[in-house]
Amino acid sequence: MTVGELAEKLGLEIMSCGSRALNTAVTGVYSCDLISHAMAKLNPGNVWITVHTNLNVAAVASLAEASCVLVPENIEISGQTLERAEEKEVIFLSGGKSAARFCYEILSLLESPS
Amino acid sequence: MGNVVVRDYMIPANDFTVAGEASSSVRKILTQLGVTPHAVKRTSIAMYEAEINAVIHGHGGKAHVEIDENKIFIQISDEGPGIADLELAMQEGYSTAPDSIREMGFGAGMGLSNIKKHSDLLKIDTEINRGTTVNITVFFNK
Ligand SMILES: Nc1ncnc2c1ncn2[C@@H]1O[C@H](COP(=O)(O)OP(=O)(O)O)[C@@H](O)[C@H]1O
Ligand SMILES: [Mg+2]
Numbered sequence: 001m002t003v004g005e006l007a008e009k010l011g012l013e014i015m016s017c018g019s020r021a022l023n024t025a026v027t028g029v030y031s032c033d034l035i036s037h038a039m040a041k042l043n044p045g046n047v048w049i050t051v052h053t054n055l056n057v058a059a060v061a062s063l064a065e066a067s068c069v070l071v072p073e074n075i076e077i078s079g080q081t082l083e084r085a086e087e088k089e090v091i092f093l094s095g096g097k098s099a100a101r102f103c104y105e106i107l108s109l110l111e112s113p114s
Numbered sequence: 115m116g117n118v119v120v121r122d123y124m125i126p127a128n129d130f131t132v133a134g135e136a137s138s139s140v141r142k143i144l145t146q147l148g149v150t151p152h153a154v155k156r157t158s159i160a161m162y163e164a165e166i167n168a169v170i171h172g173h174g175g176k177a178h179v180e181i182d183e184n185k186i187f188i189q190i191s192d193e194g195p196g197i198a199d200l201e202l203a204m205q206e207g208y209s210t211a212p213d214s215i216r217e218m219g220f221g222a223g224m225g226l227s228n229i230k231k232h233s234d235l236l237k238i239d240t241e242i243n244r245g246t247t248v249n250i251t252v253f254f255n256k
Binding site for chain 2: 038
């Protein structure tokens with residue numbers, strides 16, 4: 001599954017770097033709002049779900065090679081962060097549900113026999 | 115063969131618009147050199163944590179990096195307040211980060227323990243009111 005397919009299936013809005021969405025593969029999902037945990041535990045290709053929308057999120061997502069950052073509960077993402085995300089080629093997604101709900105839905109998609 | 119790549123970076127204090135840029139640049143270099151993804155990941159984790167510590171605790175500093183075919187050596191130094199009790203600081207969960215820093219997701223107190231876990235050699239020199247120097251080595255074949 002690609003980030004583009006994930007966005008479509010879950011009705012998520014692609015906020016940055018949409019051009020990469022169709023050729024970036026999703027390998028799993030990791031949810032934590034502590035930067036040190038995310039940095040150490042994110043595996044390449046993971047969706048990172050976090051309520052943080054500051055500039056550091058783009059830097060960490062890029063360093064940890066997350067497939068994308070998913071910001072839940074329609075939390076606003078500043079223009080400055082999205083600009084940085086474009087520079088760092090990080091896809092930001094936005095959606096209305098909670099982090100827990102998104103984890104469940106993403107794992108269900110990844111684990112369902114396609 | 116036998117070539118050593120050397121890089122130096124400035125790490126500005128409390129500037130989160132560039133925090134992580136040194137680590138990001140080093141990650142790119144290692145990837146271009148064909149270093150294994152596992153070693154790139156360990157280096158990124160260790161260097162990012164040390165870089166962020168210099169930004170938020172050390173009033174900024176600098177990074178010096180040497181890469182050869184077998185390993186990367188990273189030295190991150192600052193002239194900040196130093197660490198009073200290094201053993202305590204190394205413990206998971208110990209943090210003196212203020213609320214303003216915690217609000218950004220930092221201050222989990224996992225930085226130094228993550229550096230330890232993801233490096234092969236670690237030496238920290240610190241002196242109160244003089245500063246802190248973190249020396250990290252990651253071997254590529256591990
Ligand atoms: N470069 C540094 N200068 C001064 N103090 C530091 C430095 N690095 C770490 N520390 C101290 O060690 C503590 C633990 O560091 P760390 O494990 O990275 O956790 P965190 O950065 O989340 O607080 C910090 O809260 C701080 O008190
Ligand atoms: Mg730290």
